[in-house]
Amino acid sequence: MSDNYNLSDRKRDILLNSVGNYIDNAMPITSSSVQSNVFSELSSATLRNELNALEEMGYLKQLHTSGGRIPTSKGYKFYVDSLLKSRKFDSRVVDDIKNKFVRRSNFILDVVDGLAKNVSEVLKLPTFIEMQNASMLCVKGINIIPLITGQALVLVQTDAGIINNTINLPDKISEENCKDASKFLTTNLYNKPICDIISNFDYYNSLFKNQIKYFQEFFEFITDTLKTYSSHNFKTHSNMSNLLENPEYKDISSAKKFMNLVENEEKISKLIKDIDNTSNNEITYSIGDDSSGEFSDYSIIKANYSLKNGVVASVGVVGPQRLDYYRIASALKYITEEINQIEKDLK
Numbered sequence: 001m002s003d004n005y006n007l008s009d010r011k012r013d014i015l016l017n018s019v020g021n022y023i024d025n026a027m028p029i030t031s032s033s034v035q036s037n038v039f040s041e042l043s044s045a046t047l048r049n050e051l052n053a054l055e056e057m058g059y060l061k062q063l064h065t066s067g068g069r070i071p072t073s074k075g076y077k078f079y080v081d082s083l084l085k086s087r088k089f090d091s092r093v094v095d096d097i098k099n100k101f102v103r104r105s106n107f108i109l110d111v112v113d114g115l116a117k118n119v120s121e122v123l124k125l126p127t128f129i130e131m132q133n134a135s136m137l138c139v140k141g142i143n144i145i146p147l148i149t150g151q152a153l154v155l156v157q158t159d160a161g162i163i164n165n166t167i168n169l170p171d172k173i174s175e176e177n178c179k180d181a182s183k184f185l186t187t188n189l190y191n192k193p194i195c196d197i198i199s200n201f202d203y204y205n206s207l208f209k210n211q212i213k214y215f216q217e218f219f220e221f222i223t224d225t226l227k228t229y230s231s232h233n234f235k236t237h238s239n240m241s242n243l244l245e246n247p248e249y250k251d252i253s254s255a256k257k258f259m260n261l262v263e264n265e266e267k268i269s270k271l272i273k274d275i276d277n278t279s280n281n282e283i284t285y286s287i288g289d290d291s292s293g294e295f296s297d298y299s300i301i302k303a304n305y306s307l308k309n310g311v312v313a314s315v316g317v318v319g320p321q322r323l324d325y326y327r328i329a330s331a332l333k334y335i336t337e338e339i340n341q342i343e344k345d346l347k
Contacts, residue, residue, distance in 0.1 A: 017039075
């Protein structure tokens with residue numbers, strides 16, 4: 001930890017326990033509450049002195065002269081850094097996400113999105129997913145499978161799993177025709193990055209025009225599908241069901257302000273980009289004062305996941321400063337392990 005965290009063992013224990021208890025119950029930190037919760041062997045006078053010192057050092061602050069204290073951004077950061085350093089995580093959160101998660105796709109970015117949605121449901125907080133460089137994924141194969149409905153299932157194998165979609169089959173297209181188209185498109189698009197296929201659409205389209213007509217139709221459909229997957233770079237899963245139960249948002253104006261933030265993907269994306277990604281931690285965060293005045297009441301905690309071909313997905317949670325960072329970190333850590341396993345399955 002940095003020199004700003006140069007605390008005695010006793011101050012450290014008092015601070016960590018005080019912040020943890022405040023996160024749990026939103027009750028102001030007082031010498032009597034600290035004494036009753038953890039440090040019964042210390043006198044009230046000693047604890048008052050320690051809390052005064054922590055306040056002077058910037059870890060705690062008093063909202064009212066005669067009231068108790070609450071953590072500052074610096075206090076929360078100390079708590080989160082200690083939590084991440086301990087690498088202890090909540091198995092109950094992991095079990096809850098596992099029980100909710102059903103893998104409906106073999107495309108890894110769909111899997112990440114599904115996990116993010118489950119995290120939002122379990123934590124009851126807005127969760128975001130941001131993808132970078134998805135357009136750099138390479139096509140490894142194309143398979144067009146006719147269905148009895150008159151449609152065809154189109155499977156595009158990439159180095160991050162399978163993208164699937166359905167298309168209405170042109171008249172009189174047989175199963176053999178679909179096999180021929182699959183082989184032709186695979187041969188011509190093999191190992192091509194999605195961005196190359198999209199940016200050189202006119203070239204490929206004119207090339208395929210000289211072949212059988214439905215080859216070109218399949219190609220146009222596949223290109224549209226790839227555009228859809230590669231352009232969805234940011235998505236939020238908003239879970240507002242328990243928002244008004246949070247003490248920070250009992251005030252309607254505060255609740256509206258937060259809801260407006262969550263619904264504005266551009267603002268959240270900016271907050272995410274402002275988070276320092278240079279640390280060695282898998283999980284990074286921004287708490288309060290790290291952000292501009294408009295966002296100083298909020299925290300974002302996220303994790304970056306490296307996928308195939310250098311693609312990175314970020315999954316994170318946004319909420320008030322008083323977040324249950326222990327549960328959030330546990331959820332984000334679980335996603336890391338799940339993605340690692342999926343990538344092994346794809347090899």
